[in-house]
Amino acid sequence: MKAVFFSKPGGIGVLKYGHFPTPKPKHGEALIRVKACGMNHLDIWLRKERMGEPMPHILGSDVAGIVEKINGKSLFKKGDEVVVNPSISCGKCERCQKGRDCERVLIFGAKTQGGYAEYTCVPIVQLYPKPSTLSWVETAAFPLTYLTAWHMLRTRANLQKGETVFIWGASGGLGMAAIQIAKHLGGKVIAAVRSKGVVFSVKKAGADEAVVHSKGKVEEKVKALTNGKGVDVVFESVGTQTWEFSLAMLKSHGRVVIAGTTSGDIGKQDLSQVYVKQLSILGCRMGYRREFEEILGLINKGTLKPVIDSTFPLSHAKEAHQKMEKGGLKGKIVLKIS
Numbered sequence: 001m002k003a004v005f006f007s008k009p010g011g012i013g014v015l016k017y018g019h020f021p022t023p024k025p026k027h028g029e030a031l032i033r034v035k036a037c038g039m040n041h042l043d044i045w046l047r048k049e050r051m052g053e054p055m056p057h058i059l060g061s062d063v064a065g066i067v068e069k070i071n072g073k074s075l076f077k078k079g080d081e082v083v084v085n086p087s088i089s090c091g092k093c094e095r096c097q098k099g100r101d102c103e104r105v106l107i108f109g110a111k112t113q114g115g116y117a118e119y120t121c122v123p124i125v126q127l128y129p130k131p132s133t134l135s136w137v138e139t140a141a142f143p144l145t146y147l148t149a150w151h152m153l154r155t156r157a158n159l160q161k162g163e164t165v166f167i168w169g170a171s172g173g174l175g176m177a178a179i180q181i182a183k184h185l186g187g188k189v190i191a192a193v194r195s196k197g198v199v200f201s202v203k204k205a206g207a208d209e210a211v212v213h214s215k216g217k218v219e220e221k222v223k224a225l226t227n228g229k230g231v232d233v234v235f236e237s238v239g240t241q242t243w244e245f246s247l248a249m250l251k252s253h254g255r256v257v258i259a260g261t262t263s264g265d266i267g268k269q270d271l272s273q274v275y276v277k278q279l280s281i282l283g284c285r286m287g288y289r290r291e292f293e294e295i296l297g298l299i300n301k302g303t304l305k306p307v308i309d310s311t312f313p314l315s316h317a318k319e320a321h322q323k324m325e326k327g328g329l330k331g332k333i334v335l336k337i338s
């Protein structure tokens with residue numbers, strides 16, 4: 001089969017487009033003919049540094065495709081249109097054994113081979129019917145980002161109706177998902193973007209206000225927009241560049257949810273703010289099966305709909321990585337495969 005893979009971590013140049021052996025499904029797995037695969041920042045981190053992925057490695061956590069072969073018992077059969085839930089519980093840890101949420105969720109395409117390929121093998125339990133409300137490209141654009149944003153805002157921050165949420169990186173795939181989910185939960189959204197050019201896109205996705213944070217102090221803009229009060233929740237995935245502002249703009253008893261550090265892991269922090277304002281810092285990683293099913297329900301109803309920045313053929317995955325690294329996206333980048 002044709003695939004995009006790399007044999008050692010590094011720059012965009014390590015990605016190779018070429019022949020790769022078509023995988024064979026083990027017992028309990030399905031072989032999926034990939035129609036589209038969404039890209040995530042995770043793909044860039046995995047490509048740049050070795051994080052325990054199998055080598056040579058095929059990236060791609062967000063897979064939409066058609067069942068080609070089933071090895072084991074399943075309600076699905078050859079020809080069914082499916083989407084993959086990328087959050088795989090280990091089944092072995094203490095929490096899994098007690099029927100609770102897994103303590104070390106595995107991500108499809110990170111610890112397994114992924115979807116930058118014509119075919120991929122997926123555990124049958126990770127398969128769900130493709131939403132009829134979405135195209136193939138849209139289907140491949142929602143799993144990882146919507147699951148992460150839902151886990152952050154609904155489960156961890158417990159965002160309440162009428163609360164204000166500030167979203168960093170609002171114009172990217174994760175940010176757009178966060179805007180839609182925050183609005184669905186009844187929140188007021190202040191979207192932070194890097195340039196004026198994407199203000200229209202975040203407002204179209206549902207943001208009440210947009211702040212261009214490269215121009216002037218974010219805290220002052222947030223104060224002006226919240227009558228000097230600050231926000232209830234900050235949605236963080238940027239890290240070093242934004243962390244000191246994130247806690248500063250929270251009101252008393254506010255919470256920051258963090259699921260990534262695209263600008264670096266180290267953040268400066270005045271710790272007195274944390275106890276004086278009684279803030280909560282909530283770490284988030286992916287989400288769980290029941291959350292994926294809740295999102296799928298909202299997508300099937302048409303409540304949530306992923307926003308697409310652009311599509312690339314599989315053979316142009318390098319250009320897609322280049323575009324993602326450059327930033328300034330208006331939604332998701334998706335590889336169209338067959």
Ligand SMILES: [Zn+2]
Pocket residue numbers: 089090091092093094095096097101102103104105
């Ligand atoms: Zn587990």
